[in-house]
């Protein structure tokens with residue numbers, strides 16, 4: 001009895017410490033984003049939305065946010081277009097070639113992003129390609145592709161290949177089978193993977209830093225502002241990005257549950 | 267003459283090292299209920315899949331209703347396949363599963379709804395339309411798979427062990443229902459099973475397969491009473507198999523002489539006679555002796571409900587004999603008896619007796 005109580009107290013303490021360690025820095029950033037004083041030190045001096053207004057009005061940040069959004073959306077689209085066939089190949093075909101292909105695709109996941117960013121930049125310069133939003137996008141696709149391919153191929157593997165055969169037997173053309181059977185079954189996994197890629201791309205710093213050329217993405221702009229110390233506007237942007245990320249995580253979580261439900265009958 | 271509903275010619279399918287189908291040729295006449303029977307791994311599913319176009323033959327041809335479909339896409343072949351594992355669409359409801367093929371053909375929603383309701387009534391799952399398919403039992407999923415194929419209305423249905431998930435009782439009632447349904451619809455059914463009782467109960471014709479080949483085909487009675495090989499004889503139930511030397515149209519085993527009704531064409535001087543246990547009559551011993559008759563002593567009696575099984579020793583042979591329980595007085599272990607059988611019950615099997 002006593003033993004159980006002690007264990008429970010220890011467990012609760014452990015959890016509290018863990019949460020404190022994980023979330024205290026985030027809490028500080030969020031709290032001081034609403035602080036009127038302007039320096040991130042206690043005490044808290046009354047709530048304000050001033051910093052958020054400043055962020056939204058800042059033309060540099062606006063430009064950076066627009067860049068980030070464009071890069072993220074294009075990255076997601078390219079990843080889906082390139083990654084979906086690759087995921088099918090990995091899930092449905094077998095043999096040496098396919099395993100080697102899977103290994104190559106997974107490489108960027110294991111390499112440090114610093115290395116990817118630098119080598120990519122070197123490659124662009126040796127090819128004589130000027131750095132721009134587009135070169136950064138190429139880098140993003142390269143790094144996020146494995147996420148998408150492996151999330152998706154895991155889902156495809158769990159789908160009974162006989163479902164597509166049954167559809168064909170019932171008169172469906174390959175295109176109809178894809179639209180009515182395969183796509184609905186992989187849809188939630190595709191959405192999850194797409195959102196993960198989106199979130200990753202918006203947060204990405206290193207690869208963008210080396211391959212953006214003149215412009216900057218949102219994380220790069222934040223970094224630029226930070227050189228003058230942690231300003232309240234940085235807290236405000238971070239809070240906005242945090243909100244966005246939490247939203248994405250929640251959506252992915254929900255879709256994930258749906259995907260798990262759909263996978264049960266495979 | 268009308269071309270057969272399904273005709274396969276010289277079909278061979280090789281998977282790496284295994285020969286799943288080895289030169290299989292088969293005609294199935296329209297409106298017939300044909301069972302493909304054979305042990306696990308003999309190539310039944312492979313044959314179904316090739317007919318449906320889901321797998322491609324290594325060599326050979328497939329014709330459906332007189333049209334060469336050897337190379338056509340599965341969605342262009344007029345055959346419906348009920349899969350060994352149903353393959354119902356998990357993201358669609360029962361009704362959407364059943365209506366899938368009509369949806370694909372672009373039929374009006376009202377017509378689809380009407381037909382789906384009809385079919386759900388036929389399979390006795392009237393109220394199950396809106397259910398998701400993982401709320402179904404094995405037997406219900408089975409019937410939904412059948413309804414889904416019926417909605418697409420193919421002239422030929424291929425059923426790959428559709429009853430394997432059902433318990434004995436449900437299975438027996440489904441066997442009869444399926445048979446009635448087939449008569450009523452007049453469609454051609456090719457039914458796969460490895461249960462010989464099921465095949466005999468349901469079929470107009472049995473096609474017996476072994477190791478990628480068709481070993482025998484015929485009506486259930488023919489295949490059962492006149493097996494052409496030891497494999498057929500053993501696969502379709504219990505048999506008295508008597509090895510012996512073949513001379514002057516009779517087979518002489520160790521103290522047993524078997525005489526068939528019609529002279530059998532044997533390629534060697536030895537072979538086997540097959541006599542089913544039901545064909546043997548048992549009576550208390552008398553002095554007579556002759557062909558298709560043997561003196562024996564009962565070593566075992568087993569009550570089996572409708573019939574009584576006797577084991578009777580005659581020289582080195584142990585005979586199996588089934589007698590209806592309601593006929594005659596039961597005999598006991600140690601009784602001296604005479605076993606006899608008609609000429610028509612003797613099937614000669616042209617296989618060597620050893621090696």
Ligand SMILES: Nc1ncnc2c1ncn2[C@@H]1O[C@H](COP(=O)(O)OP(=O)(O)OP(=O)(O)O)[C@@H](O)[C@H]1O
Pocket residue numbers: 281282284285286304305306307308309310311312313460
């Ligand atoms: N895709 C495949 N790859 C390799 N071998 C296969 C494949 N499909 C079937 N085989 C082999 O072909 C042979 C015939 O298989 P098939 O599935 O047709 O048997 P079956 O008669 O349907 O058996 P069961 O009664 O167990 O369903 C088996 O030896 C099997 O291992």
Ligand SMILES: [Mg+2]
Pocket residue numbers: 310311312350426
């Ligand atoms: Mg099979």
